[in-house]
Amino acid sequence: MNLINDDKQICDYCKESDFVWLYEVKEYIFGVDYFNICKCAKCGLYQTYPRPSIDKLANYYPDVYSPYNLNTYISLFSPGKSMVAEVKNRIKRIYIKSYFNYYAETTQNKFARSALKILTWPVKIRTEWIFPEYKERGRVLDIGCSTGFYLSRLKELGWDTYGVETSKYAFNIASKHFNGNVRYGNLESAEFNADYFDAVTMWQVLEHVESPLSTLLEVKRILKKGGVLIIGVPNVSTCEVSIFGKWWWAWEVPRHLNHFTPEVIRNCLEKTGLKLLKVEFSSNPNNIIMSVQRVLIDCFPKYQDGIKRFIDPDKNKYLWYLVFPMSFLLLVLGKSGRMIVYAKK
Ligand SMILES: [Zn+2]
Numbered sequence: 001m002n003l004i005n006d007d008k009q010i011c012d013y014c015k016e017s018d019f020v021w022l023y024e025v026k027e028y029i030f031g032v033d034y035f036n037i038c039k040c041a042k043c044g045l046y047q048t049y050p051r052p053s054i055d056k057l058a059n060y061y062p063d064v065y066s067p068y069n070l071n072t073y074i075s076l077f078s079p080g081k082s083m084v085a086e087v088k089n090r091i092k093r094i095y096i097k098s099y100f101n102y103y104a105e106t107t108q109n110k111f112a113r114s115a116l117k118i119l120t121w122p123v124k125i126r127t128e129w130i131f132p133e134y135k136e137r138g139r140v141l142d143i144g145c146s147t148g149f150y151l152s153r154l155k156e157l158g159w160d161t162y163g164v165e166t167s168k169y170a171f172n173i174a175s176k177h178f179n180g181n182v183r184y185g186n187l188e189s190a191e192f193n194a195d196y197f198d199a200v201t202m203w204q205v206l207e208h209v210e211s212p213l214s215t216l217l218e219v220k221r222i223l224k225k226g227g228v229l230i231i232g233v234p235n236v237s238t239c240e241v242s243i244f245g246k247w248w249w250a251w252e253v254p255r256h257l258n259h260f261t262p263e264v265i266r267n268c269l270e271k272t273g274l275k276l277l278k279v280e281f282s283s284n285p286n287n288i289i290m291s292v293q294r295v296l297i298d299c300f301p302k303y304q305d306g307i308k309r310f311i312d313p314d315k316n317k318y319l320w321y322l323v324f325p326m327s328f329l330l331l332v333l334g335k336s337g338r339m340i341v342y343a344k345k
Pocket residue numbers: 011012013014015016040041042043044045
C-alpha cells in the first residue's frame with residue numbers, strides 16, 4: 001500500500017490527511033498534466049491529488065469544455081405534427097406524469113401509475129430525464145447550471161427557475177435566457193435566502209466543488225423544510241473502474257476533485273443533516289465509450305484525431321446502442337458508473 005501523508009490536503013469528510021495512492025491519471029483536454037487519484041485511508045472518499053489552487057483550476061475549464069456546448073434550448077416535446085411525433089410526445093408526457101406527477105389535469109390511480117411507470121421505463125433509460133416531483137408554483141435552483149439547458153426544461157414544466165454557475169462563459173449564455181435568475185459564482189457567494197427553494201438539483205457538480213460538505217450544508221440552509229435535493233454524480237464503486245482503471249472517463253482530473261461511492265455520499269448527507277431518500281443507478285454508455293477512447297488514445301497517440309472522431313457517442317450514435325447492453329447490465333447490478341441521489345431536508 002502506497003500511502004501519501006500530506007497535511008496540506010485534508011479529507012473533506014473526516015479531516016484526516018492519510019491517503020492511499022491508487023492511479024496516476026492524465027488530464028485529457030490539454031493532454032499534458034497528470035494527477036493522482038487517492039482514497040482517504042479512514043472514510044473512503046476519493047480525491048484528486050494534488051489539487052490545483054482555485055486560480056489554476058479555472059484554466060482547466062476552457063470555453064470548449066463540453067458541458068458549455070449545450071446552448072440551444074430544445075423543448076422536451078417535438079414540435080412536429082406527424083403521427084410518429086405525436087405518439088412520441090404522448091409517451092413522453094405519460095412518462096413525466098407517472099414518474100414525477102406533472103400534469104395534474106389528468107388523474108392516474110395507484111395501479112395505473114405503477115403500470116405506466118413500467119411501460120415508460122425505456123423513456124427513462126433512453127433520455128435520462130429526471131425532474132423534481134411536481135410542486136405547484138415551485139421554486140427550483142440548479143447548481144452549476146452551465147448554459148441553462150436543464151433549467152429551460154424545468155421552466156417548460158412550470159417551475160420558477162434559478163441557477164448559479166462559476167463559468168463566466170456559460171453564465172453569459174444562461175443569463176441572456178433567464179435574466180436575473182442566474183447568478184455568477186459558486187453557491188455560497190450567491191447568498192440565496194434561507195428556506196427559499198422547493199427543490200435543488202446538481203447534475204455532475206458535487207465532484208467539482210472544493211468542499212462537498214460545505215456545499216451540502218448551504219443546500220440545506222436554502223431548502224425549505226421538506227424540499228428535495230437531486231444529485232447526479234459519478235459512482236466510483238463501479239465495474240467500469242475495475243475494467244478501465246486509470247482510463248475511466250469520469251476521473252476527469254483535475255476538474256473532478258472528489259469521487260464518491262454510494263456509501264460515502266450517504267455519510268456526507270447524514271453529516272449535513274439531509275435525509276437520504278434513495279440512490280438510483282443510471283445506465284451510461286458514454287462512460288464506457290469514452291473510457292475506450294482514452295485507452296486507444298494512450299495506446300495509439302499518433303492516431304488520436306481519428307480515434308476522437310470515431311469513438312465519440314455524440315458523433316456516432318450507433319455506439320450508444322452497441323455498448324448499451326453492457327451498461328444496462330451494470331445498472332441492473334447496481335454497479336454502473338453514474339448514480340442519482342435523492343435527499344430531503
Ligand atoms: Zn476521509
